[in-house]
Every structure is written in structure tokens, then in C-alpha cells.
Amino acid sequence: MSQSKFVSQNEVEYYLRKIPENVPVLLLSSFYVGEKKSVFLKFYNPEDSKVYYWSEYFYESNNSEKHQPYCYVKKEFELEAMNAAQSDSGKFKINRVKKLDDIIDKEIEILQVLAPDPLSIGGTDNSFREKVRSWEADIKYHESYLYDLGLIPGAFYKRINNNLIFHEFAIPKTVDQYLDKLFDSKSQKNTANDEYDEFLLKWSRLLNQPIPNIKRVAVDIEVDSEEGRMPTARDHDRVITAIGMAGSDGLRRVYVLKRGPAVDVANLDPTIFLCDTEKEMLKKAFEMMKNYPVVLTYNGDDFDLPYLYARSQDPAIDPIEKKPIDKSIIPIVIKRESFIKRGIQADPVTLKDGIHIDLFRTFQNRSVQNYAFSHKYSEYTLRAISEALLEDSKIEFEGSIGDLSIQKLAEYCLKDADLTFRLTSFNDNLLMKLIIIISRISRMSIEDITRFGVNQWIRSMMFFEHRQQNIIIPRRDELLGKGTSSTTAIIKEKKYRGGLVVEPELGIHFNVVVVDFASLYPSIIKVHNLSYETVNCPHPECKNDIKNLIEGTTHWVCAKKRGMTSILIGTLRDLRVNFYKHLARDNTLNKEDKQLYGVISQAIKVILNATYGVMGAEIFPLYCLPVAEATAAIGRTTTTKAINKCNKDDIKVIYGDTDSLFLKNPSNERLTNISDWAKKELGVDLEIDKRYRYVVFSALKKNYLGVLDDGTVDVKGLTGKKSHTPPFIRNAFYEILNVLREVFTEKDFANAKIKIKKIVQSLAESLEKRSIPLEELSFNVMINKSPEKYGIRSQNNNSRTLGLDGRTKETDSVKGVPQHIKAAKQLVDLGQELKAGDIISYIKTKTNDGVKPVALANKAEVDNEKYLETMEATFDQILSSLNLNFKSIIGKPRQSNLDELFWS
Structure with a gap:
């Protein structure tokens, strides 16, 4: 458990902002206050858009059983625990408690070791967990507190007397009828029990709560630039010149430092507020930030907020009195100020009276990128994501930001703040709603949701349920004892065999329907009762019953109890497939309700699609290889049975990959029959995903292209569509796709091949003649870390620098640096x-x-051979599907003279 340094005596007294009684408020986050030795909870009140607090600290005089940090020790380590507790002069209190141990399926007596603060349990070299083998000692205390009290972030509660009560909202009659159908469905009766039904009800009560439009503001800062050095919070020696703000209440404001020649105030945009000193500007910005429960930034954890805080404490901002800003009026809370001084700020930055969401970290989340936004963006810059999701972009300008006029600087800064805000407001506040729903499902604070990956979301959901059911959370070494892999991986880096892949029939296929097993792996986890405690369970009668063996492996599954993972994932899956997806399409509901149910369905999908992956990932705390292997094995069996059924019904399968089958020219009647069969015999839903006019399969694995019925060109796994590809190649790539879009018959296809050959030949000829502009030849790649972390520093900067391993080095160059870093x-x-x-x-x-950077290069220096290699790598992925070859089209270049092309 880790303790965070949050408040000091002169900071806000939280009890002045206690939750008003009997008012529904939304739980945002939890945090530990060291000097008060208590967890505090932040709640948002939609009625007045303010944040309120709750803590046992307010009522501790009436509560002798105040919650304390703790861990568990099993009996075999009891002596070591007693000795460690006694050696610390009575710091620890030890209770004997009973917990369920799911791995052995027994109730056991263990020691609960209570401590006065989280750091006594874990976080220092002298902590209890460093001395004694402990259980649940590495859970953050603010999370442990939520789990024990059963409190769910993102949910509504009421304060009644000194207690927090889950607030029940009335469920509309139409929605309630759908829920009744779910409970009464035939398939549910076959698989459900009282515990399963109870979870369905719990999820529906929680997820059907409304989602308020939380008042929020986006903040962006601009800082004076310096040749060869990027400003950092550690140094904070560069002046902040502008602070832009864009709020959900319509606020559009930018504070700008008055510098240089006199400014004609009358002609300035009304959104601009000039400030005489940096201190004045910071104080005004801080005062404005206090009005918002949520502050949004883009990369604000690493730059904007730490820099604002560090700069506010620099006497240089006050040219007369040389005094920093009083900390009591600064809304920003830096968990570890020492990190700023050392230049290693990595912790989330929060607010005293609200929460902070760093959208850079949010959009970096692969599950958000792939499942919430369908991989619409491939780079994580504000520009790239705004262009992909908002069809808008940052303001472009030439030269240094320090050369901009006050008006232009203000426009640039405010635009960045506005884009940041709009990323949370577009499509009816989609992102904010997703965050709140995922917070409800995962039981994680909203600030944590936006910063941690999906494996942490699922970890939190599982840990919460362990505590609620009084089950001890197993250690990693205990889970490793469940067994190892019994299949051979096809992919080198995997530990077991994955999903089934049916090799494609190369060439062009017309009238192709793609069917997907809806939530295949979650369905398997549900139907086959897969969980770490049920796979290879301790019961001899389960192991010895052939009905319980998992085909293709040496594993078996428990027949005596329902697994926790099976229940949690199964109920979520059933609610999405049989409840929320239907509600999202029900035209009898109003638009707002339909949108809400659509967002809930999408949020559940994000969680479900990641479940199987985390079960087989060593980083996951409940990683259990037999569970992941069993899931994949049953998936292969399921897909094989479906293919055999298709063959029996004369439906031609031309390609298959894990949970998708490509069917050639199937009738609607046969599609219905195969879907009904899958639901009845396999317990999974087989749904139509796409209808292609035609599909072309390449010899390269998992690479294909197709044209949908509406003319959309769908490309899978082809590098030509990636944003870092040079524009002249990318444009030609899409020109080729446009040719393919016009194909309707075999004859069209033959003509298309001729056109495509001409496109490739023309491009190669232009390259040979060096007639392509340098901008069109440029590779565009994002740097993910600051330059000094790659070992890069200015020639004018003689200070130590960071190497690739993060350690300081006295060096001017680093070997093996990627090409974009060289540039x-x-x-x-x-x-x-x-x-x-x-x-x-x-x-x-x-x-x-x-x-060379584009700005420094000239056409005579261009390496044509390297560009031909890139063209070949890009186009051959399409050309091979068309039975064409890049070298055959352009002619093989002479090895002795790479600038010459000989046409065949």
C-alpha cells in the first residue's frame, strides 16, 4: 500500500464541504490524507455542480471501529507475523478472522494485521510485507477502503445521518420489461442460478443510473521557448506566457502575459485577458479553475499542471516582492513534490476541490483506441486525435511560439484548450460517459480509470468482488501452482496455442458475408464456467469425470461451484447482448435514453474484449495460464464445429480468424439456420458483421482488402493506410483503393489491374526524375518521450543528459537511435x-x-532505393492479392546505379 502526501494544516478543511443530507451525489474518487489518517471521498453534486466530501474522519468520535490499513497472513507464517508485530512496539494489532480460500475451496482461519498507516503495511524497506509473507499487502489503501465498504466510483449515493446509501433510481417500464425477458429467457433458465440472477440485478441497478453532464474545464498553457531545450517542471525557469481555458458552461478565456510593445486593447478579442505580471495571471487562472469539479488537460500530468504548480512557487513570478503564491489558494495537488525537483514527475496530478483527467493518457489506452473509437487514430498527439475524432486541428504557424503576437498566441493557446474540451463533449459527451460507466464496472476512481490500462480495470473489479464475498485474494505463486501450458504455441512469443485461423483462399471473392461470434471468449468463460478457482479445481471427482475435461488440453473444470470470473463476465456479456444492445435500438425510447444504453453497451464491450487477453497476461495479478489456455482451446473447438456445420449445409468458408468466419455467397435462410444452431448447440451468438461486394485475400497473413456493399473500402493490416507512410505513397495507395472501389465484375477486376500497374509505374518514374516535393517524401513519426530521454540534447547544452535506459550519461550521441530520433x-x-x-x-x-529533417534536406540527397523499398513493402500487400509483382511492374533496378530504373 502506498501513502500519498496530500494536505497540510493550512489547506482546506474538508469537513466544511460535507455532503448535504439526502441528496443524490456521484462518487468521483478516493484519496488518503496522511496527517488525518483517513480516506476521503470526493462526490459531485449535479444540483450545484460542486464537489463535496465524506470521511470517517468527520465522525470518528462516534465510530470506534474506524477502518484501518491491513494485510493478511496465513497460519503457516503466524510465528513470523507475531515476532514482526512485537518488534514494532505494539504498532500492529492482530485479529484472527475466517476467509474463503477459493484455490483449495475451503474456509480457513488467518491473521488480519492492522496498521496505523498504509506505509506500515507496504511501501518502505521496513514495511510489514517486507518482513513477513503477506496477502493483499500491495493494494492501495484508498482502493482497499472502497472494496471493504462496497462503494463504487461513478455511482450515486445519499448521505443519511453518517452513512452512505446507494441511491436507487426508478427504472422506466419499457426498460424493466426488457430486464424481465432476460431473466425469463429459456437460455438463461438453463444456465442461471440464484447467484447469477443476483449479479444480473446488481449490474442493471448500477449501470442504469443516469450519467450527469459534469461541469468541467480544459486547461492549456504556453511557455517561453529556449533554443535547444524543452521547458520542464523541474527547471521551471521559463515564463508562462498564456493560459487557455474552455469550459462546459461555455467559458472561452485565455490569460496572456502583457509583454513587448504597447497593445491596442480595444482591438483584442474579448476572450483575451491581459495580465501585467505572471503572478497575476497564475492567480486568476487558479481562481477560475476552482469553479470546476473536473479539470481536463492534454499531457497535463507530465507538463501543464506540474509546471503551473512549480512556477507558482518560484519567487521570480513576483518581480517586486519576490514571493511565491500562497499554497492555500493553489488548486493543484502534486502528490510528490520532490519528484518535480528531480525531474521524474510521473504520478497523476490531482486537485484539492475536484479531479484532473489527463486525456493524453486516456487516449493512449489501447482498449479505448481499439474498442471505444474503432482505431480511428493511430498517433496520440492532440493534432492527430482531433483530426480523427473532431475533424478539426491545431492552429499552424511558422517560426517560434515566442514570435507570435498577443492575439495569435491567445488564439493558438485557446484553440488547444478548446480541442481538449471537445474531445470529451463530441457525440453527446461520449468520452465522459464511457469513463463513468467503466468506472462503475471496474470499481475504480475516475482519475485512475483514465490513467491505467484495462488489466487494472479488471483487476479492480475482481478484487472488489473478492472482498465482498470474503474470499482471500490469491498470491501470484499460488496461481502458478494451478498448472502450466499443455499446448504448443504457434506464435513464438506465446505460451500456449491461441485461436483457430483458417487459411484464406487467395484471390478475389464476390458476395462475401462475415459472421462473428459475438463476445466469443466472454461467452466461453460464461458457458464453460472458466475462472482461476474452477479450472483444475481441487476436487478429485471433477478431475476424474470425463465430462469435465477441456478438449485439446490436460485441464478440467469444476462441476461443483460457479467461478467468480464466469459469473462477472457472463452477466456483463448477457446484459450487453440481450439487454443494452436492444435498448439502444428501441425507437419507443427517447433519444437520450437510447444514447445512454448505447454508451453502456460500448463500455461493456471495451471490458469484455479485453478479458481473455488479461487472463493470459503475466502482468495481470490474477494471471492463470490454464484459464487462458482453456478459453483458447474451447474457442478453437467452437469455431471448428461451426465450420463443420457450414460445410454440412453447403456454406463455403473462405477464411476464418479466431471469432470471425468469411462465408461466400450464403443465402439469408442458411445464415439464419447457422445462427440458430450456434445459439442452441454452442451457447454463442453468431451475428452478421459485414457484407462485402467482394474480398481480395493476400498471401500475407491477416492482410486482406474488401469493398463493402456501400462502396466503402475496408483494409486489414495494410501499412499503406498508416499515417507515418510518406504522403506520395499513401496518396497512391488510396488512388489504388479508389480503382478497386469501382470493381463490380470479373471484367472490371481485369481492367482495374491495368490501371493499378500504371499508377505504380508513374509513381516510380516520378521518383526517378526527383520531381516529387520533399514534403510528399517525408516520413512523419511522433516522439513518445522528451528528446533528452533518447540521449538527445542541444550542442549548446553541456549538462548531463538521459540515455535510452533512463540513466544519466556524459554523451553526445547514442547508438542504435531510431531514424526519427536522429532527425x-x-x-x-x-x-x-x-x-x-x-x-x-x-x-x-x-x-x-x-x-534529414524535411527543412534541412534537398532533392539531390534523397535515397531513391530506400523509397522504392518502402513502395514495394506497401504495394506488394495489395499487388500480391491481384497476382501482380512490384519488381515486375517497374523493372529491377541495377545494383550499380540505384538511381536508374529499367522498365520491363
């Missing part, structure tokens, strides 16, 4: 300011480095 170094050496998230545009050249 970035050249820019830094010339004095250009770069930071994490910037896009580096470079040309492949014949120079020693092999690359």
Missing part, C-alpha cells in the same frame, strides 16, 4: 524546441545519418 537530434542541435508528442518529419537520404 530530431539534428533539429535540437539547431535550436528547435521539441517535446514528447511532437511529429518529426524526415527524409531518407544518402547522408551519413541516412535521414
Whole structure:
């Protein structure tokens, strides 16, 4: 357990903001206050858009059983626990309690070791868990508190007297009828029990709660640039010149530092507020931030908020009195201020009177990227994501930001703040709603949800349920004792065999229907009762019954009890497939309700699609290899049975990958029959995902292209569509796709091949003649870390720098640096300011480095051979499907003269 340093005596007294009684408020987050030795909870009140607090600290005089940090010790380590407790002069209190041990399926007596503070349990070299083998000692205390009290972030509660009560909202009659059908369905009767039904009811009560439009503001700052160095919170020696704000209440404001020649105030935009000193500007911004329960930033954990805080404590902001801003009026809370001084700020930054959401970290989450936004963006810059989701972008300008006029600086800063806010408001506040729903499902604070990956979401959901059912959470070594892999992996880095892949029939296929097993792995986990305690359970009678063996493995599954994972994932899956998806399409409901149910369905999908993956990931605390292997094995069996059924019914399967089957020219009647069969015999839903006019399969694995019935070109796994590909290649790639879009018959296809050959030949000829503009030849790649972390620093900067391993090095160069970083170094050496998230545009050249930034290159230096290799790698993925070959089209270049092309 880790303790965070949060408040000091002169900061806000939380009891002045206690929750009003009998008012529904939304739980946002939990945090531990060290000096008060208590967890505090932040709640949002939609009625007045303010944050209120609750803590046992308010009522501890009336509560002798105040919650304390703790861990567990099993009996075999009792002596060590007693000795450790006694050696610390009575710091620890030990209770004997009974818990369920699901691995052995027995109730056991264990020791509960209570401590006065979280750091006594874990977090230092002298903590209890470092001395004695302990259970549940590494759970953050603010999370442990929520689990024990059964409190769910994102849910509504009421304070009645000194207690928090889950608030029940009335369920509309139409929605209630859908729920009744779910409980009464034939398939549910076959698989459900009282415990399963209870979870269905709990989920529906929780997820049907309304989602308020939380008042929020996006903040962006601009800082004076310096040649060759990026400003950091550690140094904070550069002046903040502008602070932009965009709020959900319509606020559009930017505070700008008054500098340089006199400014004609009358002609300035009304959103601009000029400030005479940096201190004045910061104080005004801080005062405005206090009006909002949620502050949004883009990369604000690593830059904006730490820099604002550090700068506010620098006497240089007050040119007359040389005094920093009083901490009591600063809304920002830095958990570990020492990290800023050392330049290692990595912890989330929060607020005293609200919460902070860093959208950079949110959009970096692969589950959000893939499942919530269908991989619409591939880079994580504010520009790239805004262009993909908002069809808008940052303001472009030439030169340094320090050269901008006050009006232009204000426009630039405010635009970034506005884009940041709109990423949470577009499509009826989709992202904010997703965050709240995922918070409800995972039982994690909203601030944590937006910063941690899906494995942590599922971990929290599972840990919460362990505590609610009084089950001890197993250690990693106990789960390893469940067994190892019994299948051989096909993919080298995997530990077991994965999903079934049916090799595609190469070439072009017309009238293809793709059917998906809806939530295949979650369905398998539900139907086959898969969980760490049920796979390879301790019961001899389960192991010895052939009905319980998992085909294709040496594992068996328990027949005596329902697994926790099976219940949690199964009920979520049933609610999504049989409840929320239907509600989202029900035209008898109003638009707002339909949108809400659509968001809930989407949020559940994000969780479900990641479940199987985390079960087989070693980073997951409840990682259990036999569970992941059993899930994949049953998936292969399920897919094989479906293929055999298709063959029996004369439905031709031309490709299959894990949970999808490509069917050639099936009739609607046969599609209905195969779907009904799958639901009845396999316990899974087989749904139509796509209808292709035609599909072309490549010899390369998992690469294909198709044209949907509406003319949309659907490309899978092809690098030509990636944003870092040079524009001249990418444009030609899409030109080829446009040709393919016009194909309706076999004859059209033959003509399309001729056109495509001409496109490729013309492009190669233009490259040979060096007639392509440098901008069109540029590779555009984002730097994910600040330049110094790659070992890059300005030639004018003689200080120590960080190498690739994060350690300090006295070095001017780092071997093995990627090409875009080589180009970035050249820019830094010339004095250009770069930071994490910037896009580096470079040309492949014949120079020693092999690359040059676009601004520094000339056409004579372009390495044509490297571009031909890129063209070949890109186009061959399509050409091979069309029975064409890149080298055959353009002619093989002479090895002695790479600038010459000989046409075949």
C-alpha cells in the first residue's frame, strides 16, 4: 500500500464541504490524507455542480471501529507475523478472522494485521510485507477502503445521518420489461442460478443510473521557448506566457502575459485577458479553475499542471516582492513534490476541490483506441486525435511560439484548450460517459480509470468482488501452482496455442458475408464456467469425470461451484447482448435514453474484449495460464464445429480468424439456420458483421482488402493506410483503393489491374526524375518521450543528459537511435524546441545519418532505393492479392546505379 502526501494544516478543511443530507451525489474518487489518517471521498453534486466530501474522519468520535490499513497472513507464517508485530512496539494489532480460500475451496482461519498507516503495511524497506509473507499487502489503501465498504466510483449515493446509501433510481417500464425477458429467457433458465440472477440485478441497478453532464474545464498553457531545450517542471525557469481555458458552461478565456510593445486593447478579442505580471495571471487562472469539479488537460500530468504548480512557487513570478503564491489558494495537488525537483514527475496530478483527467493518457489506452473509437487514430498527439475524432486541428504557424503576437498566441493557446474540451463533449459527451460507466464496472476512481490500462480495470473489479464475498485474494505463486501450458504455441512469443485461423483462399471473392461470434471468449468463460478457482479445481471427482475435461488440453473444470470470473463476465456479456444492445435500438425510447444504453453497451464491450487477453497476461495479478489456455482451446473447438456445420449445409468458408468466419455467397435462410444452431448447440451468438461486394485475400497473413456493399473500402493490416507512410505513397495507395472501389465484375477486376500497374509505374518514374516535393517524401513519426530521454540534447547544452535506459550519461550521441530520433537530434542541435508528442518529419537520404529533417534536406540527397523499398513493402500487400509483382511492374533496378530504373 502506498501513502500519498496530500494536505497540510493550512489547506482546506474538508469537513466544511460535507455532503448535504439526502441528496443524490456521484462518487468521483478516493484519496488518503496522511496527517488525518483517513480516506476521503470526493462526490459531485449535479444540483450545484460542486464537489463535496465524506470521511470517517468527520465522525470518528462516534465510530470506534474506524477502518484501518491491513494485510493478511496465513497460519503457516503466524510465528513470523507475531515476532514482526512485537518488534514494532505494539504498532500492529492482530485479529484472527475466517476467509474463503477459493484455490483449495475451503474456509480457513488467518491473521488480519492492522496498521496505523498504509506505509506500515507496504511501501518502505521496513514495511510489514517486507518482513513477513503477506496477502493483499500491495493494494492501495484508498482502493482497499472502497472494496471493504462496497462503494463504487461513478455511482450515486445519499448521505443519511453518517452513512452512505446507494441511491436507487426508478427504472422506466419499457426498460424493466426488457430486464424481465432476460431473466425469463429459456437460455438463461438453463444456465442461471440464484447467484447469477443476483449479479444480473446488481449490474442493471448500477449501470442504469443516469450519467450527469459534469461541469468541467480544459486547461492549456504556453511557455517561453529556449533554443535547444524543452521547458520542464523541474527547471521551471521559463515564463508562462498564456493560459487557455474552455469550459462546459461555455467559458472561452485565455490569460496572456502583457509583454513587448504597447497593445491596442480595444482591438483584442474579448476572450483575451491581459495580465501585467505572471503572478497575476497564475492567480486568476487558479481562481477560475476552482469553479470546476473536473479539470481536463492534454499531457497535463507530465507538463501543464506540474509546471503551473512549480512556477507558482518560484519567487521570480513576483518581480517586486519576490514571493511565491500562497499554497492555500493553489488548486493543484502534486502528490510528490520532490519528484518535480528531480525531474521524474510521473504520478497523476490531482486537485484539492475536484479531479484532473489527463486525456493524453486516456487516449493512449489501447482498449479505448481499439474498442471505444474503432482505431480511428493511430498517433496520440492532440493534432492527430482531433483530426480523427473532431475533424478539426491545431492552429499552424511558422517560426517560434515566442514570435507570435498577443492575439495569435491567445488564439493558438485557446484553440488547444478548446480541442481538449471537445474531445470529451463530441457525440453527446461520449468520452465522459464511457469513463463513468467503466468506472462503475471496474470499481475504480475516475482519475485512475483514465490513467491505467484495462488489466487494472479488471483487476479492480475482481478484487472488489473478492472482498465482498470474503474470499482471500490469491498470491501470484499460488496461481502458478494451478498448472502450466499443455499446448504448443504457434506464435513464438506465446505460451500456449491461441485461436483457430483458417487459411484464406487467395484471390478475389464476390458476395462475401462475415459472421462473428459475438463476445466469443466472454461467452466461453460464461458457458464453460472458466475462472482461476474452477479450472483444475481441487476436487478429485471433477478431475476424474470425463465430462469435465477441456478438449485439446490436460485441464478440467469444476462441476461443483460457479467461478467468480464466469459469473462477472457472463452477466456483463448477457446484459450487453440481450439487454443494452436492444435498448439502444428501441425507437419507443427517447433519444437520450437510447444514447445512454448505447454508451453502456460500448463500455461493456471495451471490458469484455479485453478479458481473455488479461487472463493470459503475466502482468495481470490474477494471471492463470490454464484459464487462458482453456478459453483458447474451447474457442478453437467452437469455431471448428461451426465450420463443420457450414460445410454440412453447403456454406463455403473462405477464411476464418479466431471469432470471425468469411462465408461466400450464403443465402439469408442458411445464415439464419447457422445462427440458430450456434445459439442452441454452442451457447454463442453468431451475428452478421459485414457484407462485402467482394474480398481480395493476400498471401500475407491477416492482410486482406474488401469493398463493402456501400462502396466503402475496408483494409486489414495494410501499412499503406498508416499515417507515418510518406504522403506520395499513401496518396497512391488510396488512388489504388479508389480503382478497386469501382470493381463490380470479373471484367472490371481485369481492367482495374491495368490501371493499378500504371499508377505504380508513374509513381516510380516520378521518383526517378526527383520531381516529387520533399514534403510528399517525408516520413512523419511522433516522439513518445522528451528528446533528452533518447540521449538527445542541444550542442549548446553541456549538462548531463538521459540515455535510452533512463540513466544519466556524459554523451553526445547514442547508438542504435531510431531514424526519427536522429532527425530530431539534428533539429535540437539547431535550436528547435521539441517535446514528447511532437511529429518529426524526415527524409531518407544518402547522408551519413541516412535521414534529414524535411527543412534541412534537398532533392539531390534523397535515397531513391530506400523509397522504392518502402513502395514495394506497401504495394506488394495489395499487388500480391491481384497476382501482380512490384519488381515486375517497374523493372529491377541495377545494383550499380540505384538511381536508374529499367522498365520491363
